[in-house]
Amino acid sequence: MLGKITRREEYDLFAAWLAVSLSFAIIKLAPYGVLGPIQPADPKTALIYLVIALLTAGIGLVAHELAHKFAAIKYGFWAEFRKNNFMLLIAVALAALVGFVFAAPGATVIYSTRPDGRTLTREENGKISAAGPVTNLLLCIPFAALYLVSGPLAMAPSTLLYQIGIFGIQINAMIAAFNMLPISILDGNKVLSWNIPAFILLLATSFAVLVSSFYIL
Template sequence: MLEKMTRREEYDLFAAWLAISLSFAIIKLAPNGILRSMQPVDPVEALTYLVIALLTAGIGLVLHELAHKFTAIKFGFWAEFRKNNIMLLAAVALAALVGVVFAAPGATVIYSVRPDGRTLSREENGKISASGPITNLLLCIPFAGLLIMSGPSALSSGDILTQIGIFGIQINAMIATFNMLPISILDGNKVLSWNIAVFAVLIVASFAVLVGSFYII
């Protein structure tokens, strides 16, 4: 399947992965923004948070977009991720200035007409849209596994595997919940247009995992 990725798409995904990871690492390091933080930046702590963000937020974003791409290809439609340079810069700038991440670094563009002339149906569009949030919810499982393997005492110790587990669940639940909102061009709007029951299950599950993840700590 990876041979269906263009060189430009690989570059765009890599840039989005780095930018979003850097943004989340910044808010972990300085919740109110680096420019407003009164504490000096510890290079080791900063690198640790970057690694955690790369393995959680970055991977969550990339796999979300790849789920859209390969589901579209399964239905016979070409799709590619395209980064948005302005949004990438805005994500990092907002994190640094005010400690807020607006994670919209680009989108998977779906060419809605197949070579045989058939156009994308509402059901196919709904399933393609649902695949992203479903992927993020499924990613919560291995991150939860890290916490289970670490044991109850690890929650208070704050070791890196525990931090990866907790942040992995939280950020993937956030990505799923945000994208399932039934507004504008978000996934939730397209899923709702296709199937109300699927929409209800996914948005309830996303909110439940998100809220539950903050009771882990």
């Protein structure tokens, strides 16, 4: 399946991965932006925050978009991720200025007509849309395992692995919850149009994991 990722798509995914990761690394250093208190940090600490963001937010974003792509391919439709340079800039700028990340780095474009002329059905569109949030929720499982084995269950907790575990759960739950909102072009709106019970289940699960990640962990 990875052979179906085009060279341009690789570049777009890489650019989005870096920009989104940088945005989340910035808010770790300056939770309220440059106008608020900034946590003193040496280059090593800043690099650690970037690595954590690359392994959590970055991977969550790429996995989300590739899930849409491969789900579309499964139904016989072609799909490619396309970055949005303006939104990538907005993501980094908002993180730096006010400590808020609005991660809408682009979208997976689905060509809604197959070679045989058949168009995308509402059910197929809903399942393809659900694939992204479902993938993020599934990613919470290995991050939760990492959190447990490097923290509560470890005799000598590893701070870096512990932080990757916590941040990985929080970010992936956040990506899932945001995308499941029934708004405009977000995944939730398409899932809702296809299957109301599936929409309620995914929305409730995403927010339950998100809230739990901040108040229980």
